[in-house]
Amino acid sequence: MLASLHSANTSQAPVAHFSSEHSCLSIDHFSLAYAGKEALRELTLSVPRHRVTAFIGPSGCGKSTLLRAINRLHDLNESVTHSGQITLEGQDIHDPQMNVTELRRRVGMVFQTPNPFPMSIYENVAFGLRLQQRMPKRKRDDIIEWALTSAALWDEVKDRLHRSAWQLSGGQQQRLVIARTLAVQPDVLLLDEPASALDPISTLKIEELIRNLKSELTLILVTHNMQQAARVSDYTAFLHQGELVEYGPTDQVFTNPRLQRTENYITGRIT
Numbered sequence: 482m483l484a485s486l487h488s489a490n491t492s493q494a495p496v497a498h499f500s501s502e503h504s505c506l507s508i509d510h511f512s513l514a515y516a517g518k519e520a521l522r523e524l525t526l527s528v529p530r531h532r533v534t535a536f537i538g539p540s541g542c543g544k545s546t547l548l549r550a551i552n553r554l555h556d557l558n559e560s561v562t563h564s565g566q567i568t569l570e571g572q573d574i575h576d577p578q579m580n581v582t583e584l585r586r587r588v589g590m591v592f593q594t595p596n597p598f599p600m601s602i603y604e605n606v607a608f609g610l611r612l613q614q615r616m617p618k619r620k621r622d623d624i625i626e627w628a629l630t631s632a633a634l635w636d637e638v639k640d641r642l643h644r645s646a647w648q649l650s651g652g653q654q655q656r657l658v659i660a661r662t663l664a665v666q667p668d669v670l671l672l673d674e675p676a677s678a679l680d681p682i683s684t685l686k687i688e689e690l691i692r693n694l695k696s697e698l699t700l701i702l703v704t705h706n707m708q709q710a711a712r713v714s715d716y717t718a719f720l721h722q723g724e725l726v727e728y729g730p731t732d733q734v735f736t737n738p739r740l741q742r743t744e745n746y747i748t749g750r751i752t
């Protein structure tokens with residue numbers, strides 16, 4: 482899959498462009514404001530399928546806002562206004578035909594702090610499946626084993642599936658949350674600083690998991706940790722003050738950025 486570079490019409494940002502055949506999610510001149518204050522400005526980019534795309538940028542540049550927009554988590558916030566378009570596999574996520582529950586099944590979200598539900602390991606992973614139509618227990622058990630295996634947790638929990646999820650370590654809880662999200666078979670996984678609350682060993686496990694999961698789905702990773710973005714992502718987008726500054730193959734963005742602003746951030750001159 483080759484990314485060509487072109488300039489977005491409005492911002493002149495160097496942007497990797499993927500054909501619709503390779504793109505899973507497309508963001509087209511998307512702007513978002515909280516109570517009239519712009520947090521994202523005219524973002525245009527497409528996210529390639531079965532790759533890890535990292536969003537980096539200083540605090541407050543709009544990374545989490547973008548993830549929440551992709552999941553329509555701002556729907557109940559009346560102060561939020563937006564313009565432009567986000568499409569998932571060609572379908573406008575704000576189209577009246579779009580079922581928001583189905584959107585959130587197709588686009589899973591994992592937050593910074595692990596948030597297992599106060600129930601057993603098994604029930605956590607089964608949670609989303611129970612919202613779907615009735616499923617035979619045998620099939621549900623198979624999916625739970627598959628999701629826990631995909632999240633690299635099965636071997637550690639297979640003998641205590643009915644114990645409380647809260648007995649797990651922080652790193653295991655985060656992998657459980659990822660398993661819970663995978664169980665409903667999303668197309669996209671949004672990860673908002675998924676390892677920043679974890680110790681170094683747990684962080685490496687999450688990074689390895691992210692690299693392995695791209696055979697299953699498309700991943701978008703928000704991280705402050707540039708080494709982490711360089712280690713796990715295939716493409717990197719640099720946001721600054723709500724604008725997309727640069728987007729391209731991770732090696733290129735980190736070793737040969739096209740814009741001075743990107744280099745300033747990567748070398749620590751913008752914090």
Ligand SMILES: Nc1ncnc2c1ncn2[C@@H]1O[C@H](COP(=O)(O)OP(=O)(O)OP(=O)(O)O)[C@@H](O)[C@H]1O
Nearest residue numbers: 515516520538539540541542543544545546547705
């Ligand atoms: N619910 C909200 N209401 C009002 N303003 C908000 C809200 N959430 C975020 N903002 C503002 O939007 C801008 C972007 O915030 P956002 O959290 O998306 O940035 P970020 O890049 O994820 O930051 P960080 O790396 O610190 O998490 C900031 O100016 C922030 O203050």
